[in-house]
Amino acid sequence: MQPVLTSKTFGFSPKGDEIHLFTFSIPDQIEISVMNYGATWTHLLVPDRNGKMEDVVLGFDTLEGYLQKDYQDHYCYIGSTIGRIAGRITDNRFHLEGKTYELPANLNGIHLHGGMEGWDKKVWKSEPFETHNSVGVTFYYQSQDGEENYPGTIDIWVTYTLDETGRLEISYKASSDEKTIINPTNHAYFNLTGDFSKTIEGHGFFIDAEKYLPMNQNSLPTGEIANVGGTPFDFRNLKTINEPIHRNHPQLDLAGGIDHCFVLNQPEDCVVLYDPESGRKLTLSTTEPGLQVYTGNYLGNNFKGKNGLTYGKRTAICLETQHFPDSCNHPEFPSILLMPEEIFQSRTQFVFTAE
Numbered sequence: 001m002q003p004v005l006t007s008k009t010f011g012f013s014p015k016g017d018e019i020h021l022f023t024f025s026i027p028d029q030i031e032i033s034v035m036n037y038g039a040t041w042t043h044l045l046v047p048d049r050n051g052k053m054e055d056v057v058l059g060f061d062t063l064e065g066y067l068q069k070d071y072q073d074h075y076c077y078i079g080s081t082i083g084r085i086a087g088r089i090t091d092n093r094f095h096l097e098g099k100t101y102e103l104p105a106n107l108n109g110i111h112l113h114g115g116m117e118g119w120d121k122k123v124w125k126s127e128p129f130e131t132h133n134s135v136g137v138t139f140y141y142q143s144q145d146g147e148e149n150y151p152g153t154i155d156i157w158v159t160y161t162l163d164e165t166g167r168l169e170i171s172y173k174a175s176s177d178e179k180t181i182i183n184p185t186n187h188a189y190f191n192l193t194g195d196f197s198k199t200i201e202g203h204g205f206f207i208d209a210e211k212y213l214p215m216n217q218n219s220l221p222t223g224e225i226a227n228v229g230g231t232p233f234d235f236r237n238l239k240t241i242n243e244p245i246h247r248n249h250p251q252l253d254l255a256g257g258i259d260h261c262f263v264l265n266q267p268e269d270c271v272v273l274y275d276p277e278s279g280r281k282l283t284l285s286t287t288e289p290g291l292q293v294y295t296g297n298y299l300g301n302n303f304k305g306k307n308g309l310t311y312g313k314r315t316a317i318c319l320e321t322q323h324f325p326d327s328c329n330h331p332e333f334p335s336i337l338l339m340p341e342e343i344f345q346s347r348t349q350f351v352f353t354a355e
């Protein structure tokens with residue numbers, strides 16, 4: 001069925017810019033909302049096996065929720081677009097064309113998710129659209145040369161599209177006037193139970209990945225590309241998160257759970273998240289080589305979210321499709337270089353079913 005697009009004012013940014021909330025929906029099947037503050041995915045309502053529609057992504061009911069200090073102080077990036085570079089960067093620096101770029105440290109002395117004021121905190125331009133079989137919105141932002149000390153002016157477009165089958169796609173397109181680096185992602189937190197007082201430990205999880213990236217005590221890849229076989233990181237068959245996540249394994253101790261990048265074998269239906277209680281299932285496809293999985297280890301009931309609920313450890317899971325973290329310091333990883341004559345493109349699709 002052809003989806004319907006509506007929009008409303010969600011509030012005003014600290015600088016007084018109007019923030020719009022766009023909602024795409026197909027009755028009884030799916031309802032998605034996104035806003036132009038941080039090009040953020042705010043709501044996702046999908047039915048359980050009895051047709052009950054519930055919200056399955058963390059977030060806030062109002063823009064003020066996203067702007068509250070208690071939330072901003074905890075670096076959770078709920079539903080946001082992350083850029084220029086997702087994840088952390090070793091020693092807060094990288095080298096390009098014989099120059100060293102020093103990046104600002106925003107969390108515990110480390111540059112994370114774009115820095116002090118990443119793309120998650122920018123007000124984006126919005127262009128809603130409708131085609132014969134889809135609706136959506138394209139968010140646009142121009143990241144100036146020198147922003148957060150990165151080189152080159154980047155034009156970035158993030159498009160959320162809902163098609164007539166109920167499939168959601170997030171796509172990215174970017175260009176730069178200078179040689180630079182880019183590795184954006186979306187930071188939605190999923191909990192398919194629709195009840196944010198529950199954890200995601202009972203979810204089934206499948207990742208088509210033979211390898212993952214072990215990390216060091218700073219949550220940065222060591223450079224090793226390790227086999228998942230025989231480790232808690234083996235999700236090659238759908239299995240409940242509960243069991244592997246409580247195993248004794250030094251890599252789990254480092255992050256209090258999973259906070260690791262998986263090397264995807266292939267793009268189609270390469271990730272599945274399934275909640276046996278509600279029957280809700282998310283199947284993901286992506287053009288990106290990596291999936292950063294973060295099991296909400298650092299959520300600590302520090303701020304009030306939707307319906308006044310606080311979000312505790314493992315309330316949700318992030319499935320961040322991207323190139324590998326810290327690629328700018330690992331020439332052996334797939335390149336995140338963006339040349340002036342190139343167009344950066346990336347696509348991730350989400351299909352929601354209930355069984």
Ligand code: BGC
Binds near residue numbers: 320
């Ligand atoms: C990172 C985590 C971080 C979380 C929230 C994830 O993408 O991998 O280490 O705590 O984002 O900022």
